[in-house]
Amino acid sequence: MAKFLLEVGTEEMPARFLPGLIQNTKELFEKVLREMDIDFDKIDSFATPRRIIVKIEGLSEFQNKKELKVIGPPVNIAKDEQGNFTKAGLGFAKSQGVELDALYEEQTPKGKYIAVVKETGGNKVIDLLPSICMEIISKLHFPKRMKWEDTGFLFGRPIRWILAMLDSEVIKFNMASVESNNFTYGHRVMGPGPFEVPSCDEYFDIIREKGKVVVDPDLRLSIVKQIGDTEAKKRGGRVIWDDELLGEVINLVEYPLPLIGEFHEKFLELPKEVLLTSIKTHQKSFGIEDSSGKLLPYFLCTLNIEPKDISLVKKGWERVLRARLEDAAFFWNVDNRSSLQEWREELDRVVFLGPLGSMGDKANRLEKICGYLADKIAPHIKSQLMRAGQLAKVDLVSEMVGEFDDLQGIMGGIYTKRKGEDEVVCKAIYEHYLPTGVDSPTPRSEEGAILSIADKMDNIVGCFGLDMIPTGAQDPHGMRRQTIGIIRIILDKEFKFSLSQAFERVWEIYGDIKWKREKQDVLKLISEFFAARAKGLFLSQGYPTKIVDAIVGAGVDNMYLTKKRLDGLLEFSKEQDFEKAVLTFKRADNIIKKQGMDIEGGISTEFDMEIMEEEEEKKLAQAILDMEEKWNKLYEIEDFKGLFMMLFNLRPVVDEFFDKVMVMCEDIKLRRNRLNLLYALTSKLSSLADFSALQI
Secondary structure, three states: OEEEEEEEEEOOOOHHHHHHHHHHHHHHHHHHHHHOOOOOOEEEEEEEOOEEEEEEEEEOOEOOOEEEEEEEEEHHHHEOOOOOEOHHHHHHHHHHOOOHHHOEEEEEOOEEEEEEEEEEOOOEHHHHHHHHHHHHHHHOOOOOOEEOOOOOOEEOOOEEEEEEEEOOEEOOOEEOOEEOEOEEOOOOOOOOOOEEOOOHHHHHHHHHHOOOOOOOHHHHHHHHHHHHHHHHHHOOOEEOOOHHHHHHHHOOOOOOEEEEEEOOHHHHHOOHHHHHHHHHHHOOOEEEEOOOOOEEEEEEEEEOOOOOOHHHHHHHHHHHHHHHHHHHHHHHHHHHOOOHHHHHHHHOOOEOOHHHOEHHHHHHHHHHHHHHHHHHHOHHHHHHHHHHHHHOOHHHHOHHHHHOHHHOOHHHHHHHHHOOOOHHHHHHHHHOOOOOOOOOOOOOOHHHHHHHHHHHHHHHHHHHHOOOOOEOOEOOOOHHHHHHHHHHHHHHHOOOOOHHHHHHHHHHHHOOOOOOOOHHHHHHHHHHHHHHHHHHHHHHOOOOHHHHHHHHHOOOOOHHHHHHHHHHHHHHOOOOOHHHHHHHHHHHHHHHHHHHHHOOOOOOOOOOHHHOOOHHHHHHHHHHHHHHHHHHHHHHOOOHHHHHHHHHHHHHHHHHHHHHOOOOOOOHHHHHHHHHHHHHHHHHHOOOOOHHHOOO
16 A cells, blocks of 8 residues: 655645635545545645645555446347347447457346446556546635636646655656656745655655645644743733634744734723734734733734744834834724714715615614614613614724724724713624624624614615625625524524514615615515525534425524424424324325315315314314414414424324315315315414425
8 A cells, every 4th residue: 555645836825725725635535536446544635825735645556446237239239130240239349448259148127238347447546646636636626716827727826846756656747837746845935945755754754844844734723822822821821812813824824933022011001802903903913811801912923934033023023013003092092082973973974885875874774773673672772772773883984993994893882882872882883793704603792683683684675675686606795694694693692573574674764765676576585585594504503404494494584483493393303203294294285285276266274164074074173173272372382392293193183084085075165165174274384394395
């Protein structure tokens, strides 16, 4: 068993490329080797800003051999009456690359056919590796590709070298005008190379010791965290690690060297959020705090080189950060001299989105939307929420947010608190942009959650009404993110309200706007959009597809109850007779969908027991009447598993009804009554789940 190594050297790649490339490279090699039936023990992949590496251990020397039976044309076509092969028979042998004596007759259910058994595989892996490497390199996924040389090859960044080896033998191929060999290049400054690699076993020692490159991102992360924690502890603090930033930092360097820098204590008068934004966003560094969470006048940066004079480099980082902090201090002082009223009036001169008016108009809408949602969710803080809606966007015209746009909302919460607003108002504004992404937290406070929903609803109605609806990968206004944000907030906070009614109210609050779509069309599209996002969210959480389809198919208007129904159906699906119960009620549902809507005058949930003829239909009618009280009680306490479990009690009665009663009888009056009876049953069940979506 052999070892294989591939290194594709490039110009510096953005940090965001690397995590996906590491996974993509490994998955592609695993897929191709399995498809080609080549055995291997283990595949590892790594990446730095200047290289993509894959290492395969235990690679088989040969492809596995397989016998493959291929059926050709029928015997009466492949041979003539004398038993000689016709053009069809000769053509089959040629297409399979075999001699005529390898062909034989195979008896099949359709008759006799010409066939051949071929042996495939068995090729030397070293002969296959060039084409495998070229295929995989060309398939690597990048957010953006570029073309830089005469062949027109597309890649994330220009390829500068390719190392490809099987044990100590070079795998020769050419891509993007680069010939593969057994040379690698190290750190641009500390170990540029080239370095000859005699064998795969020696590569990692050479690249680390001579090239001064740490190829494993997990090891780079460990180095940064270990040294960072040690250095911070020496100064009586701890590093404020940010996982997203940490992931970016370790993918910006090939030789990580953490370094503690300092800044003047006077800047500690700035809000912690401002300092951390300056440190993180502009310097790609980490703040340091004491045990109580108070910031210390230090920051942790990560170098990509071991400098000759580290004190000089340290001063350079400190000088750049000081300039940023001086700016922040200036903006902070200017903003504190301004009033909320001045900022609120200035919003009237800031355009929101096309014909949707100014940010001042948006503030007026947010006040009303917050009032509506407060009535449904939190009437005890209605006045504060309406005030928060009016002031939610004032920080957009502040100097601080003009420079540090990541702080929008956050600075609004800080400034309103400093200017004497109620704590509820300040907290709502501080949190109302959350969640900002899939992994971002939702607002912690009730008031922040409600203002966040109001803001996102206003955006969604505005964009959908102007026909700015996401298509494919295009979503310039973040409608998907904001929709998922609303769903996550509702589920986290267990808010109970009708989405359709809330969106209709938002539409009304917008007033006289030149929309590009009609109201009902917009509300329908928003409902469908929410259903699709809810489905995706539930599937990502591991719920079975058929369960999600059934629940989402019954509607997502009350998202909190949708999740409760989902959990209830999931529990119900684990019961022994689940499938039998589902089939029974799918049958009832299908009859209503196929026959009920065709009957003249339509059907309803009202049925007449007086005209019933069969004992089985009377039993079903009585069972439906008897279930009403228990059904309502279970629904009121949100016991959805209990509601689904009621299907077990109903099922025998429904089965007897189908066995003994002709629903589509000749008597139109009797037929309508029986359909009404089934509709009374299915209309209740359809509020729980779309049983037709349960593929059983």
